[in-house]
Amino acid sequence: MHAHSSPRPRTGSAVTLEMVAARAGVGRQTVSNAINSPDLLRPQTLERVRRAIDELGYRPHRAAQALKTRASRLIGYGIRSSSTGVPTPVLDQFLHSLSEAADRAGYRVVLFAVAPEDDGLTGYQQLLDEHGADGFVLSGTDRGDRRQGWLHERGVPYVAFGRTWTGRDVGDWVDVDGAAGTSAAVRHLAGLGHRRIGFLGWPKGSGVGDDRARGWQGAMRELGLSTRGRRMESADDPGHATEAAERLLATGATAVVAASDTLALGWYQALRRAGRTPGPEAAVIGFDDSPIAPLLFPSLSSLAQPLDAVGRACMQLLLERLGDHRRPIEHVLLEPELVLRESA
Amino acid sequence: MHAHSSPRPRTGSAVTLEMVAARAGVGRQTVSNAINSPDLLRPQTLERVRRAIDELGYRPHRAAQALKTRASRLIGYGIRSSSTGVPTPVLDQFLHSLSEAADRAGYRVVLFAVAPEDDGLTGYQQLLDEHGADGFVLSGTDRGDRRQGWLHERGVPYVAFGRTWTGRDVGDWVDVDGAAGTSAAVRHLAGLGHRRIGFLGWPKGSGVGDDRARGWQGAMRELGLSTRGRRMESADDPGHATEAAERLLATGATAVVAASDTLALGWYQALRRAGRTPGPEAAVIGFDDSPIAPLLFPSLSSLAQPLDAVGRACMQLLLERLGDHRRPIEHVLLEPELVLRESA
DNA sequence: ACCCCGTATTGGAACGCTCCAAACGTGGCG
DNA sequence: CGCCACGTTTGGAGCGTTCCAATACGGGGT
Numbered sequence: 001m002h003a004h005s006s007p008r009p010r011t012g013s014a015v016t017l018e019m020v021a022a023r024a025g026v027g028r029q030t031v032s033n034a035i036n037s038p039d040l041l042r043p044q045t046l047e048r049v050r051r052a053i054d055e056l057g058y059r060p061h062r063a064a065q066a067l068k069t070r071a072s073r074l075i076g077y078g079i080r081s082s083s084t085g086v087p088t089p090v091l092d093q094f095l096h097s098l099s100e101a102a103d104r105a106g107y108r109v110v111l112f113a114v115a116p117e118d119d120g121l122t123g124y125q126q127l128l129d130e131h132g133a134d135g136f137v138l139s140g141t142d143r144g145d146r147r148q149g150w151l152h153e154r155g156v157p158y159v160a161f162g163r164t165w166t167g168r169d170v171g172d173w174v175d176v177d178g179a180a181g182t183s184a185a186v187r188h189l190a191g192l193g194h195r196r197i198g199f200l201g202w203p204k205g206s207g208v209g210d211d212r213a214r215g216w217q218g219a220m221r222e223l224g225l226s227t228r229g230r231r232m233e234s235a236d237d238p239g240h241a242t243e244a245a246e247r248l249l250a251t252g253a254t255a256v257v258a259a260s261d262t263l264a265l266g267w268y269q270a271l272r273r274a275g276r277t278p279g280p281e282a283a284v285i286g287f288d289d290s291p292i293a294p295l296l297f298p299s300l301s302s303l304a305q306p307l308d309a310v311g312r313a314c315m316q317l318l319l320e321r322l323g324d325h326r327r328p329i330e331h332v333l334l335e336p337e338l339v340l341r342e343s344a
Numbered sequence: 345m346h347a348h349s350s351p352r353p354r355t356g357s358a359v360t361l362e363m364v365a366a367r368a369g370v371g372r373q374t375v376s377n378a379i380n381s382p383d384l385l386r387p388q389t390l391e392r393v394r395r396a397i398d399e400l401g402y403r404p405h406r407a408a409q410a411l412k413t414r415a416s417r418l419i420g421y422g423i424r425s426s427s428t429g430v431p432t433p434v435l436d437q438f439l440h441s442l443s444e445a446a447d448r449a450g451y452r453v454v455l456f457a458v459a460p461e462d463d464g465l466t467g468y469q470q471l472l473d474e475h476g477a478d479g480f481v482l483s484g485t486d487r488g489d490r491r492q493g494w495l496h497e498r499g500v501p502y503v504a505f506g507r508t509w510t511g512r513d514v515g516d517w518v519d520v521d522g523a524a525g526t527s528a529a530v531r532h533l534a535g536l537g538h539r540r541i542g543f544l545g546w547p548k549g550s551g552v553g554d555d556r557a558r559g560w561q562g563a564m565r566e567l568g569l570s571t572r573g574r575r576m577e578s579a580d581d582p583g584h585a586t587e588a589a590e591r592l593l594a595t596g597a598t599a600v601v602a603a604s605d606t607l608a609l610g611w612y613q614a615l616r617r618a619g620r621t622p623g624p625e626a627a628v629i630g631f632d633d634s635p636i637a638p639l640l641f642p643s644l645s646s647l648a649q650p651l652d653a654v655g656r657a658c659m660q661l662l663l664e665r666l667g668d669h670r671r672p673i674e675h676v677l678l679e680p681e682l683v684l685r686e687s688a
Numbered sequence: 689a690c691c692c693c694g695t696a697t698t699g700g701a702a703c704g705c706t707c708c709a710a711a712c713g714t715g716g717c718g
Numbered sequence: 719c720g721c722c723a724c725g726t727t728t729g730g731a732g733c734g735t736t737c738c739a740a741t742a743c744g745g746g747g748t
Binding site for chain 2: 014015057059060061062063064066067070072074079080081091092095096098099100103108109110111112113123126127129130131132238262265268269272290291292294295297
Binding site: 014062063068 | 703704705706707
């Protein structure tokens with residue numbers, strides 16, 4: 001006998017523990033236990049409570065939980081202004097995988113804007129005070145970044161996407177192994193028969209850039225190839241990159257590994273000026289696999305950062321630390337993937 | 345006489361209303377009023393309470409507020425998986441400006457992952473139930489999008505970035521005026537002396553694409569220029585775009601407005617095959633001003649979506665609706681900015 | 689001097705949840 | 719037969735805030 005009343009869970013209403021308890025004919029706390037410590041209940045009771053929960057479409061109210069337990073199940077992410085020139089690393093995919101991993105664990109990612117001039121510490125403070133954020137995910141961590149130390153002092157769990165390159169790391173991080181990437185690129189080019197493989201990088205001093213240069217250099221050495229005069233530096237813009245690429249071309253390089261897709265574009269342009277075009281005779285592999293890579297003529301081979309995996313790993317590390325504040329610091333280094341297209 | 349105790353606000357601690365009240369020598373509620381209805385207090389009392397708040401670094405605990413007032417000051421944003429081919433529109437800048445605007449108003453943006461197959465309605469439901477989200481920001485709204493209707497039925501405030509193109513709009517939205525953009529592009533090209541200005545667009549049927557086509561057509565008509573045979577359609581990938589561009593070139597077009605930067609790239613490639621290069625004789629203006637635009641040779645003029653303004657407008661509309669659920673539906677249409685570079 | 693009223697301020701109660709200590713069987717054991 | 723122990727279940731208390739009704743305080747009118 002189907003009643004007229006809708007069988008599906010009532011939506012949007014505020015179903016409370018008490019209502020579920022009444023429906024299941026048990027006490028308030030029993031329902032709470034059914035959710036948080038099911039093993040405390042007699043199987044029969046558990047079943048009854050579970051049915052009531054489903055029928056009413058009950059979902060615990062996080063604010064009430066947070067108030068009592070002092071755990072908000074909120075993870076903060078300070079989103080920097082990208083209008084300061086350099087666009088933040090391909091943020092959306094990272095944020096998506098971060099969110100997804102968080103959701104699966106019953107957490108949520110909360111954004112807050114961080115002004116570029118400000119260290120953004122006040123933003124972190126605010127989220128901590130007002131929402132009682134359980135932890136933070138950082139990205140775009142520089143050498144001089146004060147955030148790590150600040151959070152560490154206060155015993156706030158966090159995980160960084162990116163190393164600090166300061167040697168002494170005070171917290172967990174996940175990063176992409178740039179050296180492994182450029183190293184793989186060199187080996188691939190060598191396998192194609194190239195011997196004079198150059199490197200187009202940023203000026204020394206940036207952790208990320210130096211790391212990528214190191215991978216190139218290491219692989220060249222292992223293969224017994226000379227690196228002398230094969231490394232050129234340039235700021236990350238097409239103009240400078242073109243000049244640097246021309247210098248590299250002048251040394252007789254037949255292939256190049258670039259620290260970024262933008263720099264790789266310099267190689268394209270240098271070749272064009274010389275009436276040539278990227279390909280088997282003048283190969284190039286970029287870094288980051290930005291959206292432009294497949295659009296170029298010829299399309300650009302590039303090292304893709306495994307942003308999905310990075311997001312998942314960040315969240316996993318963070319959740320583990322939330323579970324145990326004094327577990328040993330952990331690092332995760334993920335290898336970029338060499339996406340082969342026409343340019344190499 | 346400076347005591348040894350630090351003068352700066354204690355950080356990370358849990359300062360409560362009660363503590364502030366004790367410090368200021370007033371009742372609990374008076375402190376609450378000092379924050380929420382300052383005009384109720386005697387100026388002198390207000391001043392005293394304010395000092396206490398500053399000294400202790402007090403910040404209201406949102407979870408407690410939410411529990412009592414049923415307003416979480418949380419705005420949900422369902423972030424879709426971008427791995428489904430089409431990358432979501434330049435998300436990071438939008439999210440940043442959204443966050444910033446929200447923060448300024450005392451709100452925060454909460455992310456949740458939306459699986460591509462799923463309509464993501466469960467995600468919205470969850471955030472509503474568990475966190476009592478006050479409203480939502482949607483983006484990537486399609487014609488068949490069920491989210492608007494779903495939210496509307498439940499009386500949940502929301503604002504969409506993007507029109508539904510279904511004629512009957514049930515809620516607020518903010519969008520970029522594609523027609524105004526392409527129209528401005530045409531006028532600019534005409535000002536440069538071009539008469540045979542083509543349009544490189546997507547197949548008819550997509551709201552966004554048709555809108556951009558309409559702008560081109562309208563401006564052409566106003567200028568007394570013929571559009572016959574000047575409109576070519578292509579999927580949004582370089583291969584197809586090149587073919588379409590070649591057809592356009594064959595009609596004798598000297599300039600083209602493209603519905604996307606990817607399509608504009610087709611023009612580059614078509615010219616290259618003909619041994620030519622974009623410029624005064626073969627101008628092109630793209631759409632979206634993607635990061636590739638300044639990197640191309642020659643650099644690509646393009647219509648930039650004012651994402652900062654869009655984010656701000658979204659939040660403003662949403663906040664206004666939060667303030668008054670039954671205010672009339674409002675739409676905001678923002679003009680893209682023509683960013684001129686070498687290609688036109 | 690007294691009462692009344694508006695302004696300023698106050699503490700109890702409640703939001704929905706979990707911690708805690710206590711209550712409730714129920715069966716084994718002395 | 720009574721008592722204790724253990725496995726389950728229960729309601730009170732309180733997290734920090736705001737709503738609400740009540741109180742305290744003055745100052746004017748009578």
